[in-house]
Amino acid sequence: MKVLELKNVNKIYNSAEIKVHAVNDVTLEFEEAEFAAIVGPSGSGKTTLLNMIGGLDMPTSGEIIIGGVDLSRLRPSELIDFRLNNIGFVFQSFNLIPVLTAKENVEFIMALQKWPADKREERTLELLRAVGLEERINSRPSKLSGGQQQRVAVARALASRPKFVLADEPTANLDSKAAAILLEIMEKLNRDEKITFIFSTHDPRVMKMARRVITLEDGKVISDEGKE
Amino acid sequence: MNGEFRMAWRNLWRNRRRTILTAASVSFAVFFALVMRSIQLGSYDHMINNFIGSFTGYLQVQHVKYLDNPIIDNSFNYDTSLIAAISSLDNVVSVTSHLETFTLASGGTQTKGVAVIAIDPEREKYFSDPEGKLVKYRISDESVRKLQDEGLIPEKVLDILRKNADRSYSSLKRLELELGLDEEETTLFMPEILKHTGFANGYLTDDDDGVLVSDRLSAFLNISIGDSVILMGQGYHGVSATGIFPVRGIIKIPAPDIDNKLIIMTIPAAQVLFDAEGKISSLVINLTDRSERTIRHTRNRINSFLHDRNITTRTWYELNPVLYQQIKGDSQGSLLILAVLYFIIFFGIYGTVLMMVSERRKEFGVLVAIGMQKGKLRRVVSIEMTLLGVVGLLAGMLASLPLVIYLNNYPLFLTGELGNMMEGWGWDAIIATALPGSYYCWQALIVMIMVLLAAIYPLRKIRKLKEIEALKG
Numbered sequence: 095m096k097v098l099e100l101k102n103v104n105k106i107y108n109s110a111e112i113k114v115h116a117v118n119d120v121t122l123e124f125e126e127a128e129f130a131a132i133v134g135p136s137g138s139g140k141t142t143l144l145n146m147i148g149g150l151d152m153p154t155s156g157e158i159i160i161g162g163v164d165l166s167r168l169r170p171s172e173l174i175d176f177r178l179n180n181i182g183f184v185f186q187s188f189n190l191i192p193v194l195t196a197k198e199n200v201e202f203i204m205a206l207q208k209w210p211a212d213k214r215e216e217r218t219l220e221l222l223r224a225v226g227l228e229e230r231i232n233s234r235p236s237k238l239s240g241g242q243q244q245r246v247a248v249a250r251a252l253a254s255r256p257k258f259v260l261a262d263e264p265t266a267n268l269d270s271k272a273a274a275i276l277l278e279i280m281e282k283l284n285r286d287e288k289i290t291f292i293f294s295t296h297d298p299r300v301m302k303m304a305r306r307v308i309t310l311e312d313g314k315v316i317s318d319e320g321k322e
Numbered sequence: 323m324n325g326e327f328r329m330a331w332r333n334l335w336r337n338r339r340r341t342i343l344t345a346a347s348v349s350f351a352v353f354f355a356l357v358m359r360s361i362q363l364g365s366y367d368h369m370i371n372n373f374i375g376s377f378t379g380y381l382q383v384q385h386v387k388y389l390d391n392p393i394i395d396n397s398f399n400y401d402t403s404l405i406a407a408i409s410s411l412d413n414v415v416s417v418t419s420h421l422e423t424f425t426l427a428s429g430g431t432q433t434k435g436v437a438v439i440a441i442d443p444e445r446e447k448y449f450s451d452p453e454g455k456l457v458k459y460r461i462s463d464e465s466v467r468k469l470q471d472e473g474l475i476p477e478k479v480l481d482i483l484r485k486n487a488d489r490s491y492s493s494l495k496r497l498e499l500e501l502g503l504d505e506e507e508t509t510l511f512m513p514e515i516l517k518h519t520g521f522a523n524g525y526l527t528d529d530d531d532g533v534l535v536s537d538r539l540s541a542f543l544n545i546s547i548g549d550s551v552i553l554m555g556q557g558y559h560g561v562s563a564t565g566i567f568p569v570r571g572i573i574k575i576p577a578p579d580i581d582n583k584l585i586i587m588t589i590p591a592a593q594v595l596f597d598a599e600g601k602i603s604s605l606v607i608n609l610t611d612r613s614e615r616t617i618r619h620t621r622n623r624i625n626s627f628l629h630d631r632n633i634t635t636r637t638w639y640e641l642n643p644v645l646y647q648q649i650k651g652d653s654q655g656s657l658l659i660l661a662v663l664y665f666i667i668f669f670g671i672y673g674t675v676l677m678m679v680s681e682r683r684k685e686f687g688v689l690v691a692i693g694m695q696k697g698k699l700r701r702v703v704s705i706e707m708t709l710l711g712v713v714g715l716l717a718g719m720l721a722s723l724p725l726v727i728y729l730n731n732y733p734l735f736l737t738g739e740l741g742n743m744m745e746g747w748g749w750d751a752i753i754a755t756a757l758p759g760s761y762y763c764w765q766a767l768i769v770m771i772m773v774l775l776a777a778i779y780p781l782r783k784i785r786k787l788k789e790i791e792a793l794k795g
Contacts, residue, residue, distance in 0.1 A: 206695075
């Protein structure tokens with residue numbers, strides 16, 4: 095089942111002197127339960143593309159369709175709700191809410207979705223168990239290591255049962271051991287929860303683990319290879 | 323809402339030191355403003371109590387022309403039923419009659435123009451209480467000399483007494499404060515000092531034909547108890563008014579302006595002297611509740627049963643426009659100081675808000691990116707700001723309460739030059755406070771408005787937030 099479709103997406107930044115074509119006529123489709131990596135050198139447009147897929151930025155032209163909905167047709171407040179219900183985010187620098195515990199960080203998304211308290215609790219514990227942090231549920235982010243924080247971030251991204259999770263360089267700030275654990279967890283959740291994961295990455299371990307690798311260069315897709 | 327509150331509360335304490343400093347600055351401003359305002363309102367209370375409550379009253383029934391032309395010709399006839407009717411009104415504490423005029427007073431070779439206030443001695447005790455103002459102690463050159471001759475008082479204390487020579491006191495407390503002796507000196511020397519400075523004084527009976535003379539006037543006329551004073555002037559409708567009156571007592575009036583020229587006598591004696599039988603200048607009325615609303619309401623009630631169109635009821639604002647304007651002007655001046663204080667504190671809070679927004683811009687971006695509506699985020703920040711204000715406000719209020727209540731119960735008596743200067747201006751030389759009242763609510767409202775004004779900035783920033791830019795930090 096198709097969860098995400100990009101049709102001739104362009105992003106052009108116009109500065110005073112130069113015009114930068116950050117994303118150039120990208121057309122892609124993502125199916126349910128994909129584990130895809132978008133790779134490419136710095137400045138190739140990975141993050142810009144991810145931001146547009148996540149509805150954080152709008153394309154200059156083209157369409158981004160998620161579950162049949164064209165993002166450009168949504169009003170700003172509808173877009174926020176759409177992201178809440180359909181997209182999970184994992185950021186490079188974790189970006190957990192510092193004043194909430196690991197459990198509360200995960201619950202936060204479900205609270206925004208107005209889940210009943212008992213269901214929230216159940217899902218939170220299930221996810222924190224899945225990322226191996228059932229012992230640290232009451233710890234605040236400042237008491238967790240980088241790897242643990244990123245695992246909480248993954249649990250948070252999955253909390254709302256999104257159509258897909260966008261992860262922007264999720265292993266960039268982790269040591270190799272923490273990165274390996276995180277990747278294993280994400281891969282397992284991808285299989286168990288049937289949720290599509292889309293990464294932007296430089297990390298060869300991520301590329302190795304991804305079942306589809308899309309390579310960007312100067313904003314263009316130069317290769318899109320699937321592995322099984 | 324519960325989650326928003328919890329998040330806001332925790333956000334508040336994420337930078338504990340900054341929050342404490344900001345809340346402390348708010349609470350200091352509130353504390354300072356409340357104590358300052360309380361002292362100010364307390365001093366107005368005392369001023370009103372002293373001058374209005376003891377001289378003019380909150381309301382006066384007068385002849386309509388008396389305000390502009392306060393002469394004995396503008397007096398009026400009254401009967402006791404009017405006093406009874408006024409006394410029966412709610413909020414009326416006391417009603418007493420005055421017959422006031424001006425005349426010349428002579429003692430020996432000295433003559434001076436004086437104010438004569440004729441009173442009902444018993445009723446007056448509940449109004450200006452002249453009996454309480456009778457001189458009880460007087461430090462004269464003779465008393466100092468006697469103390470020196472006895473040799474029981476050290477030279478240091480004698481020096482203090484010499485500095486205060488020719489001063490009279492109507493209370494022991496005031497005398498003690500002026501002398502400024504320590505506890506040990508008071509125990510050792512005060513009984514001896516009192517023995518030589520004690521002043522035997524007398525009061526008026528209802529049909530007394532004697533007079534009370536103010537302290538400074540008695541010194542000017544060189545008269546004392548047992549002497550006589552001659553009054554010469556003009557009575558009702560121009561008749562000649564002359565009489566000789568024995569001095570029954572000397573009274574000490576805090577305001578020198580009045581202390582220089584006051585003679586008190588009974589109404590029957592004054593009516594005979596001034597040929598004004600059955601007439602008075604005013605009925606002076608004191609109230610329990612001094613609010614403008616009560617004063618105006620009571621005035622209207624009294625006017626409704628005054629059948630003589632030549633008689634009317636005046637409020638103390640009309641009777642003392644200068645004092646009224648002085649209080650209003652002073653109050654506005656201090657409100658300006660408070661405004662400056664709050665202005666400074668506002669920028670303190672605003673600085674905190676700017677730092678907070680700048681520090682948390684990325685976090686705001688993350689929250690909106692993962693699905694938190696901006697409205698909800700703004701609610702969290704609003705709660706945070708409100709909590710910050712409330713914590714500071716409550717701390718300031720609670721800190722001010724003990725001091726305000728203590729100073730209300732135990733006012734500070736000012737001594738020395740400052741005390742004398744204040745009394746010279748006609749102010750009570752004390753620092754007292756007004757009990758917490760509506761001014762506490764006003765301060766709370768002002769602080770909350772200030773905090774909410776400071777909150778406009780982050781709320782506006784959140785409304786205009788672009789997630790993609792905020793996420794860059």
